[in-house]
Amino acid sequence: QVQLQESGPGLVKPSGTLSLTCSVSGGSLSSYYWGWIRQPPGKGLEWIGYIYPSGDNNYNPSLKSRVTISVDTSKNQFSLKLNSVTTADTAVYYCARGPRLDYWGRGALVTVSS
Amino acid sequence: EIVLTQSPATLSLSPGERATLSCRASQSVDSYLAWYQQKPGQAPRLLIYDAFNRATGIPARFSGSGSETDFTLTISSLEPEDFAVYYCHQRLNWPWTFGQGTKVEIK
Numbered sequence: 435q436v437q438l439q440e441s442g443p444g445l446v447k448p449s450g451t452l453s454l455t456c457s458v459s460g461g462s463l464s465s466y467y468w469g470w471i472r473q474p475p476g477k478g479l480e481w482i483g484y485i486y487p488s489g490d491n492n493y494n495p496s497l498k499s500r501v502t503i504s505v506d507t508s509k510n511q512f513s514l515k516l517n518s519v520t521t522a523d524t525a526v527y528y529c530a531r532g533p534r535l536d537y538w539g540r541g542a543l544v545t546v547s548s
Numbered sequence: 549e550i551v552l553t554q555s556p557a558t559l560s561l562s563p564g565e566r567a568t569l570s571c572r573a574s575q576s577v578d579s580y581l582a583w584y585q586q587k588p589g590q591a592p593r594l595l596i597y598d599a600f601n602r603a604t605g606i607p608a609r610f611s612g613s614g615s616e617t618d619f620t621l622t623i624s625s626l627e628p629e630d631f632a633v634y635y636c637h638q639r640l641n642w643p644w645t646f647g648q649g650t651k652v653e654i655k
Binding site: 478479480481492494495496528530532533534535536538539540541 | 549582584590591592593594597603604635637639642643644645646647648649
């Protein structure tokens with residue numbers, strides 16, 4: 435059974451960098467996209483971007499200038515960095531397996547506050 | 549960006565009733581449309597992919613239909629555990645997008 439688990443700081447200061455890692459167990463990163471999706475409190479779902487094990491990636495144009503997604507196949511992990519954060523970036527951040535999004539992490543709440 | 553519009557925003561029904569949820573795309577998404585269920589405090593769960601294919605372990609009371617711009621998720625007879633928020637999602641054009649959700653609540 436494939437399992438995903440997000441990890442990282444739950445509190446980030448404004449103008450700082452949000453960093454999260456998704457650890458994948460029970461399966462290989464090969465042959466799938468691996469993505470980040472966020473959900474502000476009480477709101478809907480928004481794609482941040484995804485990465486393929488080869489390193490090819492795609493970012494949401496609305497966040498592209500601030501986002502980096504990377505992959506470490508040796509650790510079966512992929513990571514998200516979002517810089518210059520504001521309070522609008524406060525959300526639950528999910529990692530998920532694409533393209534069908536058939537496996538999700540439980541989500542990590544990241545609050546941007548001073 | 550493809551916009552997905554879900555209707556209604558809220559559906560108030562009783563257990564045992566049939567639920568019909570709609571998702572309309574601003575342009576064709578072919579059949580690259582999926583449905584997810586989300587309960588409070590939980591991650592979304594894949595129900596239907598590529599318009600009409602049930603995901604592994606999803607009960608037969610859930611069915612999807614449609615193509616191009618108009619899609620429907622039908623729950624034939626609501627069970628107590630089906631009361632949740634449902635999202636549609638397209639993966640034809642990047643950025644992939646979600647609808648705003650339909651909440652199915654107990655009447």
